[in-house]
Amino acid sequence: MEEKSNTLKYKHLGIYTQNENVVYMRKDCHVCISEGFEALTRIRVSNFKTSIVASLNVITSEVLLPGEIGLSQASAKKLGVSVNDTLRVSHLEPLDSLSYVRAKIYNQRLDYNAYEAIITDIIEGDYSNIHLSAFITACAGDRMDTDEISDLTKTMIASGKRLNWNKEIVVDKHCIGGLPGNRTTPIVVAIVAAHGLTMPKTSSRAITSPAGTADTMEVLTNVTLSAGEIKEVVEKEGGCLVWGGTTQLSPADDILIKVEKALDIDSEGQLIASVLSKKAAAGSTHVVIDIPVGETAKVRSTEMAEKLKEHMETVGKAVGLHVKVVLTEGTQPVGRGIGPNLEAIDVLGVLKNEKNAPQDLKERALMLAGTLLELSGKVEEQKGQEIAKHVLESGQAYKKFEAICTAQGRFSKTFVAPYQFEMHAPKCGTIRKINNRKIAKLAKLSGAPQSSTAGILMNARLGEEIEKGQLLYTLHAESNGELNYALEYYENHDDIIVID
Numbered sequence: 291m292e293e294k295s296n297t298l299k300y301k302h303l304g305i306y307t308q309n310e311n312v313v314y315m316r317k318d319c320h321v322c323i324s325e326g327f328e329a330l331t332r333i334r335v336s337n338f339k340t341s342i343v344a345s346l347n348v349i350t351s352e353v354l355l356p357g358e359i360g361l362s363q364a365s366a367k368k369l370g371v372s373v374n375d376t377l378r379v380s381h382l383e384p385l386d387s388l389s390y391v392r393a394k395i396y397n398q399r400l401d402y403n404a405y406e407a408i409i410t411d412i413i414e415g416d417y418s419n420i421h422l423s424a425f426i427t428a429c430a431g432d433r434m435d436t437d438e439i440s441d442l443t444k445t446m447i448a449s450g451k452r453l454n455w456n457k458e459i460v461v462d463k464h465c466i467g468g469l470p471g472n473r474t475t476p477i478v479v480a481i482v483a484a485h486g487l488t489m490p491k492t493s494s495r496a497i498t499s500p501a502g503t504a505d506t507m508e509v510l511t512n513v514t515l516s517a518g519e520i521k522e523v524v525e526k527e528g529g530c531l532v533w534g535g536t537t538q539l540s541p542a543d544d545i546l547i548k549v550e551k552a553l554d555i556d557s558e559g560q561l562i563a564s565v566l567s568k569k570a571a572a573g574s575t576h577v578v579i580d581i582p583v584g585e586t587a588k589v590r591s592t593e594m595a596e597k598l599k600e601h602m603e604t605v606g607k608a609v610g611l612h613v614k615v616v617l618t619e620g621t622q623p624v625g626r627g628i629g630p631n632l633e634a635i636d637v638l639g640v641l642k643n644e645k646n647a648p649q650d651l652k653e654r655a656l657m658l659a660g661t662l663l664e665l666s667g668k669v670e671e672q673k674g675q676e677i678a679k680h681v682l683e684s685g686q687a688y689k690k691f692e693a694i695c696t697a698q699g700r701f702s703k704t705f706v707a708p709y710q711f712e713m714h715a716p717k718c719g720t721i722r723k724i725n726n727r728k729i730a731k732l733a734k735l736s737g738a739p740q741s742s743t744a745g746i747l748m749n750a751r752l753g754e755e756i757e758k759g760q761l762l763y764t765l766h767a768e769s770n771g772e773l774n775y776a777l778e779y780y781e782n783h784d785d786i787i788v789i790d
Contacts, residue, residue, distance in 0.1 A: 314360035434559030468588030483529030492534030582620025629745015
């Protein structure tokens with residue numbers, strides 16, 4: 291009798307809430323009244339096989355009938371429910387790990403067990419976005435020492451699957467981000483794999499940028515592969531370029547990143563734990579980290595970059611990784627394309643050794659590939675970049691890239707957006723500043739990365755002397771509406787490119 295009083299029939303509402311578990315009940319629902327549930331109460335929902343924790347949203351319309359309950363798409367998927375299934379709701383038992391979050395809010399030091407409890411509850415879905423926000427904010431602002439960052443990294447590694455390639459050396463690279471168009475990874479993977487090293491690259495989709503490596507690679511090949519398919523590709527070609535979202539490597543990281551994006555917060559400690567937990571879980575042994583430094587990059591000062599470098603290398607050692615951090619110039623976009631298709635065109639141009647390929651992208655990729663070759667110990671010091679250049683310019687890298695794409699299911703051509711608008715210099719002078727953040731914002735407003743051909747094609751470089759009316763960049767969009775949306779932003783910001 292008690293179970294029946296707490297049960298409701300499931301109705302599909304088709305509401306998308308990203309990762310947040312949300313349950314919908316009528317205000318006059320007998321369960322709401324009996325249990326004293328109010329809006330935003332955290333409750334447990336069960337289908338008698340499994341259960342989730344969700345935040346309650348209260349409905350006052352006829353969207354739900356008496357005796358019905360709705361779920362967000364994320365919640366319905368986790369429970370595996372069908373229309374008219376019976377669901378049971380109950381109060382949520384107290385979460386002990388929240389006491390550790392509260393301790394961190396008051397700047398107390400946490401140990402491995404505390405972080406393990408927090409990460410376990412996060413993966414279980416027991417934390418609302420409010421709880422996640424509190425945890426992320428409590429860790430921000432240089433409030434974690436290296437031991438804490440190491441403990442958090444270790445718990446995040448242990449929380450998911452861990453790939454094993456049965457090889458002594460498995461290499462990887464990662465860029466902290468903040469530079470539009472900085473698509474070096476596909477070039478580095480092609481060079482390193484062509485040289486004979488193993489580089490299983492799992493990449494993210496865009497978080498705050500107009501394209502992530504996975505978005506760009508999806509233009510050219512399949513990136514959503516199972517763990518078994520990834521293993522087949524790597525065993526055959528020595529490398530892969532896939533989206534990491536299907537592999538369940540450090541799954542807590544995927545949850546935290548979505549909230550960090552909404553908060554626009556990059557906690558140093560969680561940034562390090564995020565990057566290194568993914569690399570260790572992917573089975574990497576040697577990792578090069580690229581930190582672009584610039585006024586409008588993610589890392590804005592050399593002092594901050596040096597501190598991040600020291601912590602990265604210290605934590606890397608603590609979790610069994612050989613980590614080398616490289617500080618690079620981050621004052622302007624890299625290459626010409628910003629957006630999935632346009633960046634793919636740049637990547638292919640470099641790999642094919644085309645005369646008009648962006649040289650800054652080529653040189654940056656060669657430097658990173660050379661550093662990775664040297665870090666592996668398979669190439670002697672000071673010889674890495676020379677060897678990387680030979681592999682690229684001999685055509686071996688492009689041949690390997692094509693083989694990797696084919697092994698992943700296809701090797702497709704690129705396309706150009708149907709709507710374009712040219713931006714010209716309003717006066718003559720010297721280009722003194724290119725705002726990375728605003729260029730990225732403009733590219734996103736034009737539709738990137740969801741519209742794969744959308745973005746920006748750059749024609750301007752820092753320090754360049756230009757004439758009035760000279761082409762600075764071209765906006766690309768897949769619809770007139772998206773193009774106009776981006777143009778409205780452009781018209782309200784005159785400091786995207788500064789000319790003196």
